Amino acid sequence: MSAGTPTTPALELRDLRKRFGKTEIIRGVNLAVNAGERVAIIGPNGAGKSTLFNLISGRFAPTSGEVLLNGQRIDGKRPFEINRAGLSRSFQITNIFPKLSVFENLRCGVLWSLGYRYSFLKFLSRLHDANERAEQLLRMIHLERKRDVLAMNLTYAEQRALEIGITIAGGADVVLLDEPTAGMSKSETARFIDLIKEVTVGKTLLTVEHDMGVVFGLADRIAVVVYGEVLAFDTPDAVRANARVQEAYLGSHVADAQGAGH
Numbered sequence: 001m002s003a004g005t006p007t008t009p010a011l012e013l014r015d016l017r018k019r020f021g022k023t024e025i026i027r028g029v030n031l032a033v034n035a036g037e038r039v040a041i042i043g044p045n046g047a048g049k050s051t052l053f054n055l056i057s058g059r060f061a062p063t064s065g066e067v068l069l070n071g072q073r074i075d076g077k078r079p080f081e082i083n084r085a086g087l088s089r090s091f092q093i094t095n096i097f098p099k100l101s102v103f104e105n106l107r108c109g110v111l112w113s114l115g116y117r118y119s120f121l122k123f124l125s126r127l128h129d130a131n132e133r134a135e136q137l138l139r140m141i142h143l144e145r146k147r148d149v150l151a152m153n154l155t156y157a158e159q160r161a162l163e164i165g166i167t168i169a170g171g172a173d174v175v176l177l178d179e180p181t182a183g184m185s186k187s188e189t190a191r192f193i194d195l196i197k198e199v200t201v202g203k204t205l206l207t208v209e210h211d212m213g214v215v216f217g218l219a220d221r222i223a224v225v226v227y228g229e230v231l232a233f234d235t236p237d238a239v240r241a242n243a244r245v246q247e248a249y250l251g252s253h254v255a256d257a258q259g260a261g262h
């Protein structure tokens with residue numbers, strides 16, 4: 001791209017709105033996330049963070065407004081279409097197959113991302129590639145030694161790592177993770193932040209997060225959502241210093257994160 005040409009954002013929300021019955025929950029959100037950026041969405045309970053994720057990943061259709069993935073409209077498309085367009089959202093742990101091994105779970109993730117549009121023969125010819133990709137993912141999430149262990153016998157943190165492996169299996173370049181470290185101990189969380197950074201190198205990452213230690217350890221920019229609007233979208237330092245954010249939400253949370261050494 002020549003100098004001065006504006007780069008297309010990896011993900012862009014334009015005046016996005018969502019109404020449930022009479023209540024407008026998302027009230028005109030504009031957000032442009034650059035390729036390769038790591039963005040955390042924070043905000044009080046009920047602010048609309050999960051709804052925003054659901055709008056981006058296609059679980060909900062917006063009432064109005066646009067969602068663009070690499071410049072292409074994806075609002076109104078179905079989740080699997082959005083996934084194949086290059087945006088992947090973390091599966092919940094319940095979507096891990098408990099009675100399959102770690103390797104088999106990863107391979108399922110790879111095969112699913114290849115889609116059902118392939119004929120059986122083409123599918124078979126892809127199996128070799130899928131195996132290779134699953135081995136690669138296994139190394140990326142550092143579960144080589146658990147390769148043949150059934151998913152149900154993994155520790156909680158290992159299951160969350162597997163979930164991330166499945167999420168990135170198809171090679172999506174925009175990845176959405178919903179509270180990736182929820183329920184983890186402090187030391188597991190610290191290791192997990194490093195893992196997330198490693199596996200998303202070169203990708204665009206969006207997380208919804210309550211843990212301010214994770215937010216400030218992971219994000220290049222933070223979007224603060226309050227009552228369905230983006231109150232601030234800036235670097236961690238700028239958000240920390242933002243008086244409106246302090247007032248609306250952050251105060252005690254930031255003190256906690258700083259106390260934790262992040």
Ligand SMILES: Nc1ncnc2c1ncn2[C@@H]1O[C@H](COP(=O)(O)OP(=O)(O)OP(=O)(O)O)[C@@H](O)[C@H]1O
Nearest residue numbers: 020021025043044045046047048049050051052208
């Ligand atoms: N399917 C739905 N139907 C009706 N109302 C909904 C629906 N989904 C979410 N809401 C409402 O939208 C508001 C925002 O919810 P949302 O889950 O997006 O908030 P959040 O910021 O993710 O909260 P939390 O941090 O507690 O997870 C809430 O008042 C919720 O009750």
